[in-house]
Amino acid sequence: MLALIGFFGLFALAMMTTLDILLRWLFQWPIQGVNDVSAVVMAIVISSCIPANLAMKQNIRVEVFGAIGGARLQRALEAFSSLLTLVFIGLIAWQFVPYAAGLRETGDRTWVLAWPVWPWWSVAAVMMWLAVVVQSVVFVTDLMAVFARRAQQG
Template structure:
C-alpha cells in the first residue's frame, strides 16, 4: 500500500514540477525572446487542478492536510478516534460526490470537444486525470476510514 501511495505522491509532484518548469520557460521565453509559448497558461492552469487533486489524495490518506485540532488535542483517546471517524466519513462523502460529479464533467467536456485556444489540444484528458485524482482520494479515504474503524491510526 505504501508503494501505491508513494506513486500517487510522485505523480502529484511531477505534475507540480511540470507546472513550475512550464511557467519558468514561458516567462523566460517572453523575457529573452519576446516569444510566448502557445497555450502555456491553459496547460499550466489545467495541470494545477490535476496536481491539487492528486496531492489531496495523499494528504487525505496520511492525514497531513491543514487542520485545526485544538479541541481534538484535549480529548481522551476514544473521543479523538470518534472525531477522526466522523471527519473522515464526512470528507469521504464529499469526495465521493465530487468524484461522481467530475465524472459527469469529463463526459460533458468530452462530448463538447472543448479545446485549448492556441494548439487546439483536447481538454478532456486533463479533466479525466483530475477526476482520477479525486477518485483516488475517495478510495484512499475509504481505506483510511476502514483502518480507523478497525482500531488503527488510519494511515
C-alpha cells in the first residue's frame, strides 16, 4: 500500500512536470513551484517504496557462492545478507531522524512556495523505520529457514 502511495506521488509529479513543460512551450506560462514540490515529494516517493522492495526481496543479489556451496550454504548466505541489509537500512533510518530534526530547527523552506521541508523528511523517516521493521521480519524468516532445514536434516 505504501508503494502505491509512492507511485501515485511519482505519477502526480510526472503529470505536473509534463503540464509545466507544455505550458512553458505553448504559452510561456510556467507553473510556479514545480521544483519545490518535486524536491519534497521525492523523499516520500522513494522512501515509501523501500518497505515493499524489502518485503518482496527485490534487491540486487549475487547467488554464485550459494549455488556452488549447496542449499544449506545458500540459506545461510541469504540470512547473512538479510542481516547486512537490516543493519544498512537501520543506519539510514537512524540518520533520517536527526536530519529531519535539523531541518525543523533551521526552519528550512522550499525556495518558491516557502513550504517547510522538515515535515516531508519526517514522513520519509517514518517510512524508513517501517522498512527496518519489514527487514527485521525478513531476517527472522530467513534465519528460521536456516535452522528449520537443519532440524529436518539432523
